[in-house]
Amino acid sequence: MVRYLGFLFVLLLTPAAQAADECADALDTTVRKLHSQQTLDLCALTRNKLTLVVNTASQCGYTPQFKDLEALYQTYREQGLIVLGFPSDDFRQELDSESDTAEVCYVNYGVTFPMAATSAVKGDSANPVFQALGAATQAPGWNFNKYLISPDGNDIRHFPASAEPRGGELEAAIRDALAQ
Numbered sequence: 001m002v003r004y005l006g007f008l009f010v011l012l013l014t015p016a017a018q019a020a021d022e023c024a025d026a027l028d029t030t031v032r033k034l035h036s037q038q039t040l041d042l043c044a045l046t047r048n049k050l051t052l053v054v055n056t057a058s059q060c061g062y063t064p065q066f067k068d069l070e071a072l073y074q075t076y077r078e079q080g081l082i083v084l085g086f087p088s089d090d091f092r093q094e095l096d097s098e099s100d101t102a103e104v105c106y107v108n109y110g111v112t113f114p115m116a117a118t119s120a121v122k123g124d125s126a127n128p129v130f131q132a133l134g135a136a137t138q139a140p141g142w143n144f145n146k147y148l149i150s151p152d153g154n155d156i157r158h159f160p161a162s163a164e165p166r167g168g169e170l171e172a173a174i175r176d177a178l179a180q
Contacts, residue, residue, distance in 0.1 A: 024153025026132035035102035066109035068165035083113035
């Protein structure tokens with residue numbers, strides 16, 4: 001609502017309008033895109049969307065989960081889901097070259113969801129997203145930990161590496177959150 005008060009226009013936002021202009025605190029940052037100089041504005045990408053954040057690695061036993069993460073993204077993105085991948089070598093299973101990591105993600109597994117540049121996801125050197133997620137839930141103990149963040153950012157659920165992207169508790173939580 002806009003009110004005119006003398007020479008001053010005052011914009012009054014309802015709580016719903018205020019919430020629509022905000023993003024989850026954990027995602028209020030920009031990161032460099034994998035194997036690119038472009039940046040990803042995570043706030044803009046995730047505003048009003050259910051967000052699944054995953055720490056990834058290209059040489060891990062869980063690396064085939066990329067296929068099902070992409071399937072989740074394709075199945076639910078029109079309903080409001082976004083998946084964000086964060087490659088990391090914190091567990092010594094990421095390739096040394098971002099171009100090699102990009103090939104695994106984009107060519108081998110057909111990933112189309114946004115992937116950030118390789119960064120730390122645990123400890124004092126963790127990127128800002130994983131610092132916030134670790135403080136809200138727990139830091140990843142291995143590759144392919146999954147964090148489901150509600151559109152308003154008030155609810156963050158952690159799923160371990162062993163949680164399969166499709167057909168289990170994670171997909172059920174996604175369906176439930178999107179139905180609300």
